[in-house]
Amino acid sequence: MSRSQTIALLAAAPLLSVPSLAIASCASTDVADARQEDASTIIQPSDSGSSDADSGDAGLPCDPADRSCVSNVLSCDEADFCPVPNALDRRHSLVAVWGSSASDVWAVGSGGSILHNDGSKWTAIPSTTMETLHGVWGTGPGEVWAVGSARTILRGPGPSMGQPVWTNEAPFITGELRPPGRLYALWGTSSADVRTGGEPYGHAIDDEGTVIPGNHLHRAGDVWASLEGFDGRFAQGTIRSIWGSSPEDVWISIDNSIEEPWARGTLLHGVAPAAGEPLAWQVVDSQSAVVLESLWGSSAADVWAVGYGGTIRRYTAGAAKWSVVDGVPTHATLHRVWGTGPKDIWAVGDAGTILHFDGTTWTEATVAFPLGKKPDLSGVWCSGPNDVWVVGDGYTLHFTGKKAAQ
Numbered sequence: 001m002s003r004s005q006t007i008a009l010l011a012a013a014p015l016l017s018v019p020s021l022a023i024a025s026c027a028s029t030d031v032a033d034a035r036q037e038d039a040s041t042i043i044q045p046s047d048s049g050s051s052d053a054d055s056g057d058a059g060l061p062c063d064p065a066d067r068s069c070v071s072n073v074l075s076c077d078e079a080d081f082c083p084v085p086n087a088l089d090r091r092h093s094l095v096a097v098w099g100s101s102a103s104d105v106w107a108v109g110s111g112g113s114i115l116h117n118d119g120s121k122w123t124a125i126p127s128t129t130m131e132t133l134h135g136v137w138g139t140g141p142g143e144v145w146a147v148g149s150a151r152t153i154l155r156g157p158g159p160s161m162g163q164p165v166w167t168n169e170a171p172f173i174t175g176e177l178r179p180p181g182r183l184y185a186l187w188g189t190s191s192a193d194v195r196t197g198g199e200p201y202g203h204a205i206d207d208e209g210t211v212i213p214g215n216h217l218h219r220a221g222d223v224w225a226s227l228e229g230f231d232g233r234f235a236q237g238t239i240r241s242i243w244g245s246s247p248e249d250v251w252i253s254i255d256n257s258i259e260e261p262w263a264r265g266t267l268l269h270g271v272a273p274a275a276g277e278p279l280a281w282q283v284v285d286s287q288s289a290v291v292l293e294s295l296w297g298s299s300a301a302d303v304w305a306v307g308y309g310g311t312i313r314r315y316t317a318g319a320a321k322w323s324v325v326d327g328v329p330t331h332a333t334l335h336r337v338w339g340t341g342p343k344d345i346w347a348v349g350d351a352g353t354i355l356h357f358d359g360t361t362w363t364e365a366t367v368a369f370p371l372g373k374k375p376d377l378s379g380v381w382c383s384g385p386n387d388v389w390v391v392g393d394g395y396t397l398h399f400t401g402k403k404a405a406q
Helices: none
Strands: 004-008 081-083 094-101 104-109 114-117 122-124 135-140 143-149 152-156 183-190 193-204 211-220 223-227 238-246 249-255 266-271 280-283 292-299 302-307 312-316 334-341 344-349 353-357 362-364 377-384 387-392 396-399
Touching (some): 104 135, 104 143, 143 183, 183 249, 238 302, 292 344, 302 334
Parallel strands (some): 094 135, 094 377, 183 238, 292 334, 334 377
Antiparallel strands (some): 004 223, 081 396, 094 104, 135 143, 193 238, 238 249, 266 280, 302 312, 353 362
16 A cells, blocks of 8 residues: 655745766666756856857867767757847756746756746756756746745746745755655646655655655645555656646656566556545556656646657547557657647757657758767656747757748
């Protein structure tokens, strides 16, 4: 049986003060680990925001036959997406982006990086942590959440009152976590309904070695519940993404390969019998043996999942299993999916990959990258069809509509 522990939220939680973390590369050859390490050693592109590149006489720094290599530089007038200068520390990288409007966009990443765009420029916001922040989400311009681990769940009031101050509202500020449990997924419907999940963690609650395990948290009202698994299953799974159409209809992507090696792409559907009642969880066949890193839907009847090797799956209302999406123009791992409706969906991933779905076909967007290797891209968010932000290894890329040249 799954266990849970309800923890009262500290109404005036102190600011988090975490010493700088040493960043180490991961020696594992398992691709499932590749995106989980801090990216604090990523070197950014120039902050000029220009796509112009001086090739000089040094020659191209990568193989032109490699799809991840830029050998023909496009101008911002030609490309769909253009790099925009940002205030990111050049030692760090961005992992996720979210906004409440075109003039209120947030991006987070390694080294505790938090950036805010007010519609005209990006500004760095102090976060009080050096931990990598994997997710960002909010209820509106006045309330934004960012998560790093089970001990780092930051809440900010937004920029309306001047410089935002972030407080750590994780239920585990005190007490040891073994392991700490990095959080990758963040989603909610209001400040009284926030869900986050990631790696399994254990909260040591006394000197006798008593540990409360969990792999996700649910904030109902002003109280956090620490939860282990779903209806007695998946206690050791790593939650990759959470998305729902309402508090009573929620999807979760979970890598359960620790318990079942074939179950990397497990998709769970939680449905409440009635408003306010607990969700009942069931597995819906994803037809995927690889990790599905992101979920997004235009409605309860139209949900998308993306993941390793260019994998895309789609769920429609009443289906017994997810549909395999063919004709995807990439084999790069896709890290995030977002859209404005069933005919306007974006997915981003490794090697500068940006895909767009127009209701019929997935096509690859163009970007005004400089000469050399394309960066990995990790986050996408849009306020409308002609206002799309993509973030990744040092880059903030902006789409403002198809160019006249196209």
